[in-house]
Amino acid sequence: MQKAYDPESFETRIYEWWEKNKCFRAEDESKKPAFAIAMPPPNVTGALHNGHALGDTIQDALTRWKRMSGYNALWMPGTDHAGIATQMVVERHLAKQNIKRAEIGRAAFVQKIWEWKEKHGDIIMTQKRKLGVSADWERSRFTLDPGLSKAVREVFVSLYEQKLMYRGTRLINWCTRCQTALSDLEVIPTERKGNFWHIRYKSADGKVTLVIATTRPETLLGDTAVAVHPEDGRYKQLVGKKVKLPLLNREVPVIADAYVDKDFGSGALKVTPGHDFNDYDLGKKHSLPILSVFDKQGRVNAEGQQYKGLKILEARDKVVTDLEAQGLLERIEPHTHSVGLCQRCDTVVEPMISDQWFVNVKPLAEKAIEVVRRAEKLSLAEVDRRDDAIKIVPEGWTNTYYQWMENIRDWCVSRQLWWGHQIPAWYCAKCNEITVSREDSTKCAHCGGSELKQDEDVLDTWFSSALWPFSTLGWPEKTKSYRTFYPTSVMETGFDILFFWVARMIMMGLHFNDGKVPFKRVYLHAMVRDEKGQKMSKTKGNVIDPLDIIKDYGADAFRFTLASMAGQGRDIKLSLERIEGYKAFCNKLWNAARFALMRLGFLEGELPPGLKVIAAPDFSVITQGKPLEEWITSKRKHFHPINQWILARLDLATERVNVAMEEYRLNDAAAEIYEFVWHEYCDWYIEFSKELLNSHQEETSVCLMHVLDQALRLSHPFIPFVTEEIYQSLPERPGVKRTEPLMLQAFPKASKASLTEESESVGMWKSAIEALRAFRGENNISPKARPKITYEVMASEKHQAFEKGAPYIRALAQLESLSEEKGSSRGDAAVGEVLTRDVKFYIPLKGLVDVEGELKRVQKEKSDTLADIEFVKGKLSRESFIAKAPQELVDKEREKLRFLESKVAEFDRALDRLGRLK
């Protein structure tokens, strides 16, 4: 081991060693219980961001923990072809070389994307390796792999056969820049400042004028009605009559519908079924004609007569100008409203009538609701045991999930792109019918014609992602992998893709796997923000690159930070200071290990002169060939209290870590590990051991090594690199071969041995040390001073237990000597007194402390204690408390009061003494 902790010097080496030794591999067939996580597939164009880092840290910690706990653990990796995103990236890339998609044609363009993918597609996976991701890389899948494509076709065709997939002419979201249809989810409603234009419409006979208000005046070119509320007196006489559309002079009917809000705007609504979703529904209801006035490029078509060829916004300006010129514009009022923007390119999305493929998801959604509802009444453990329930954590998201599922609308799955799964539907030139088929079709299923043309469109990227948990396992084949790992154990991902992905996986998973859920738990992690709580974005320039963090602090420190902050349901504000703190933790562990190894003689050459090195113990001789843990278990009852104490603390920490991990409370597990390693093992046990090794060498050597070994195992899921590096430096010992990686060792399980009476006396020693240190600190006694102190144990039954600790208290409190008080100091004015619960210490003040300072200290202690007494008295004086609180608690409070009062008496004596001295 190197002297300094330097993660950069070993993380890459360790990772390569694991990979070379196939440590990440899961078995298709195994006697071990299965545990599986499907990794959310990043886009092939992606680069690792902090969201990935958080998810990967959580998933990796869970996988490593399960793997070490005896599970056949599979973490299934892969990448997503990400239709629009990838096509855009490569298009931009080609544009730099002056190559245009339209010019080179579909086949050549798709070829170019594949080339790009081969070259750049694995970058993110390389980055994930830096984080320590222990996924089974040999199983990596890509959504356009032959196997996954087969699954996509199977699902498409089955849905078609079940009449859940259909082609229809509907109003859909159209991005005029991407030139494709979008699903509802891909449209982001965004607040925009605009205007409310109030326009005068005249009745056909020219007698009546009514005013309608609109945010999109250009759409009047496509109006096919004006709607008013049936009970609106202002317009009642117009219902059923016609009004003249301004500018175009086309006549449209006035219809009445309760959908119209009398009090909004002018109470009259222009109806444009061809370019507005609400108007579309209204139009359907009233059998209005549906007019398309914009083309796919977002220009006015021939329907718009004199406006033909203008872009939508140009048409808006022109329409407004013309209305004004004709005196038909009553007024313009600024108005903020929301417009739908394309998720990928921020272009305003236009509702358009178009032929597209849709999935009728309603029937699938009902089942998807059921499985989540079922889990509400079940515990996590129960959910894990079955395959028909899904628990969503944090639970707050279930309501959102239900709400979305209950109001779900048909899913538009066709996209006018080239990169993706081409839709397996063929159109017959002869009879115009559609043939949908698992195999590439050459013959029309309806007329037998052979002139077929495949649908040009591809499927929404999320269509193939929806199959991810089973398509990656070989479905539709019932492979061994599939049988072993489906349903998977947990889906861990960001809440932002709950609908895009999680909801759809649940629907598809249930539908195509005999009602079995795709995963038993859904764990939604928070969003990683910058330290001010702002979303990280390139335009804001506040992006912290995870790779930079790893370079500066090491992957372990970063992982430990993320795990510590992964508390459920809250955004994470990433701060570098916090990461630095956890790097210090890794450093602490590193140095603790170096101490143990050096002190036991396994690590040479760095000890300062004067420190006694123990000849390296041969553990196999000490334990007679038994593994350390087994030997400890059989002997621990007879160990020195300090060793019993650390073993008990280890049991407690182990128990807590396992419980927290079961519930995926990684932050609690991380905190427990931090506390145990630093504040129990390092601060106390190692310090005690310096003295203890002088007298109880064998058992202490074994405990020092064993507890370190167990601490490394407990920490490994969070900080895999540093723990592995240290572990490989530990000496040979029974039951452990040095060449075996830590990541494949057994995760600790708490032994049943509880806190023994012996180990409890260590608590008494610790508080004695703390009290003496505080005395020194408060009185500014030089750390170099070595006072001679005497003690008196108040309760005689504790006398022996305390006495046993004297050498350790002497060592840790830096005393010259600690001996029992024989009466010489008692009552001596020049002797200070320090009280703990069980013991009183007498400290000679001469030359150590100035009397004034000590007086102050005692006075402060006394007044603190008096305040405590007031509090307890207040409690005990309430009769209702005595009557209704549990007897146990009342007794405890009374006992506390007695103790506090005796303390005050002691302080009074001390003050009296000090006063005399002055």
Add this chain to the structure above:
RNA sequence: GGGAACAUAGCUCAGCUGGGAGAGCGGCGCCCUUACAAGGCGUAGGUCACAGGUUCGAUCCCUGUUGUUCCCACCA
């Protein structure tokens, strides 16, 4: 409009089913003490957003108010 979450020490956050509030970082004081100055020891700092209610007792449970954030639906 509907739903969810959050408000705790200067900062970032823990606090499980209600019994006198914790950590990390930062501050202050003393120490380069023999694994670790990325360290050690000590110490200061909080009417747990506000107002009610339930209870012997509320940071914790209930109601309301205020503030922040997010999701869904969008009255043109």
